[in-house]
Structure formats: structure tokens, C-alpha cells
Amino acid sequence: MHNSDNLSTPVGRLRCFLRERGLSQAEFSRATGLDPSNVSRILSGRMPLGNAAAARIAETFGLNRTWLLSGEGPVRAVAEPQGAPVYDIDITAGPVGLTRDFTSEHIVGHLALPDISPDCPVVRVSGNSMTPTINNGALLSIRPVTATGPIFWGQIYVVVLDDYRMVKYVRRHPDPSMVILHSANHDYEDMEIRRSDIRALFLVEAVINYERRC
Known part of the structure; x- marks a missing residue:
């Protein structure tokens, strides 16, 4: 001006x-x-x-x-990003470990959809252990929960161990000190782990399966 x-x-x-x-x-x-x-x-x-x-x-x-x-700052208002932050974190559905954190430098966009909480991070998942429920490349809206707290049996969680991050159904084990990690893909065997080995849990609140056409 x-x-x-x-x-x-x-x-x-x-x-x-x-x-x-x-x-x-x-x-x-x-x-x-x-x-x-x-x-x-x-x-x-x-x-x-x-x-x-x-x-x-x-x-x-x-x-x-x-x-x-x-007179300070830009002339035009800078719109605040709307929706849940999408991170360039691939929480692999198979046994592949990741160490990235939910920090601002890893945000690659935002996702605004009904029933997707803007307070929950959105991450990508690769692999086929959870197909057909979760497709390769799907986006997950996840919410951190206390690893030692109550588990909603039969729900899908991101389970963080010392060496792995996995997306699995968490099922009740006859031994209360153990849990069963179940894959939707029947080609994968169930895993039995000690609850004390779980370092962190994220409840999967929404799954966004999509396919890029071009």
C-alpha cells in the first residue's frame, strides 16, 4: 500500500x-x-x-x-489451521519401530472431518496386517491413553513397545498380566505380550481409508 x-x-x-x-x-x-x-x-x-x-x-x-x-505484522489476517494435525509419522501395522514424536516440525497438514477430534493427532499406517479394517496407507486419528489404565477390550490401539509400534486389536488374555494383540488379517498370528512391556497406548478413534487415483 x-x-x-x-x-x-x-x-x-x-x-x-x-x-x-x-x-x-x-x-x-x-x-x-x-x-x-x-x-x-x-x-x-x-x-x-x-x-x-x-x-x-x-x-x-x-x-x-x-x-x-x-502497523505490525501482515496486512491480511493469517487463518489458523482448521482440523486435526496430520503428522508425517508412519505407525507401521507390522513389526517396524519408529521413534518420531508429535512435534510441530512433523506436521504436514490438517484434517477437518465430522467426528474427527481436532485435539487428536492423525498418523499414517502402512502394511497389511490390519486389512481389510485398515488399509495400507490409511490415516488414523489416535488419542493417548494411560498404558496402565483400563483397556477397552476388542478396540484397536497403537501399542508402543521398546522396539516396535504396532496397530492391533487388544484382546483380553486369561492371564491378567498379559494381553493378546490380534490382527484383522488372518494371515498373521496373535501375539501375547506382558502388559508391563507396553510403554504407551493410543486408542484409534477413527480410520480413514482412501485410495489415491492419480
């Missing part, structure tokens, strides 16, 4: 924006719902641009309210 208006003041920045958009005071008032007389006072410098008016203007035109009031 380059013109004769003084961009060091909120009013100057507002005037500049109106000129670039080609908006009259009347059009600006109708768009924002601000009182025309107050708009006239603000633009003439007889009334300061307050927080409430700046918020209304920013919301109407997608401007950064901080920029409008102080």
Missing part, C-alpha cells in the same frame, strides 16, 4: 485500504455495520479507531487487526 496517506497511524492505514479497494464511506459503513457518522469522524481524525471498530473492520475485510491498530 503506497500513497500519500500516513501509514504510521491507524487512520492512515484505514484510508489507504479504502482507497485501494475503491470504497466510499457509505459503502464501507454498510459493509461493516458501523455508524456512518462515526466512520466520518474516524476518517477525519476526530475520533480514534477503537478496538471494537478495528475488530469489526478486520473481520469484515479479512485484515489483521494488529496491523490496522499498530
Whole structure:
């Protein structure tokens, strides 16, 4: 925005924006719902641009309210990502260990779908041990749970051991100190492990199976 208006003041920045958009005071008032007389006072410098008016203007035109009031930051508001964070973590459905954590540098996108909690991380799974329930390359919405707490028997979990991360049905074992890890694919045998060997558990809340066509 380059013109004769003084961009060091909120009013100057507002005037500049109106000129670039080609908006009259009347059009600006109708768009924002601000009182025309107050708009006239603000633009003439007889009334300061307050927080409430700046918020209304920013919301109407997608401007950064901080920029409008102080001149700091980008002109346009930066939209916050919507949906659950998707991480470039492959929690393999077979016996392959991974050590990546859920850190911001591993976020590759966001997934906004009904019934997918934005507070739960989304990760990818590869392998065929859980097909046809979970296909190779599927996305999983997972929620951390206490490894020593109650287990919802028969549900799908990400089970973290010392050397492996696996996606399995967790079934009750006759020995309460043990659990059975069951695959949906009948070509895979059940695994029996001690509960004390489980380092972390994530309940699989949603499975998103999809196929890339091109």
C-alpha cells in the first residue's frame, strides 16, 4: 500500500485500504455495520479507531487487526489451521519401530472431518496386517491413553513397545498380566505380550481409508 496517506497511524492505514479497494464511506459503513457518522469522524481524525471498530473492520475485510491498530505484522489476517494435525509419522501395522514424536516440525497438514477430534493427532499406517479394517496407507486419528489404565477390550490401539509400534486389536488374555494383540488379517498370528512391556497406548478413534487415483 503506497500513497500519500500516513501509514504510521491507524487512520492512515484505514484510508489507504479504502482507497485501494475503491470504497466510499457509505459503502464501507454498510459493509461493516458501523455508524456512518462515526466512520466520518474516524476518517477525519476526530475520533480514534477503537478496538471494537478495528475488530469489526478486520473481520469484515479479512485484515489483521494488529496491523490496522499498530502497523505490525501482515496486512491480511493469517487463518489458523482448521482440523486435526496430520503428522508425517508412519505407525507401521507390522513389526517396524519408529521413534518420531508429535512435534510441530512433523506436521504436514490438517484434517477437518465430522467426528474427527481436532485435539487428536492423525498418523499414517502402512502394511497389511490390519486389512481389510485398515488399509495400507490409511490415516488414523489416535488419542493417548494411560498404558496402565483400563483397556477397552476388542478396540484397536497403537501399542508402543521398546522396539516396535504396532496397530492391533487388544484382546483380553486369561492371564491378567498379559494381553493378546490380534490382527484383522488372518494371515498373521496373535501375539501375547506382558502388559508391563507396553510403554504407551493410543486408542484409534477413527480410520480413514482412501485410495489415491492419480
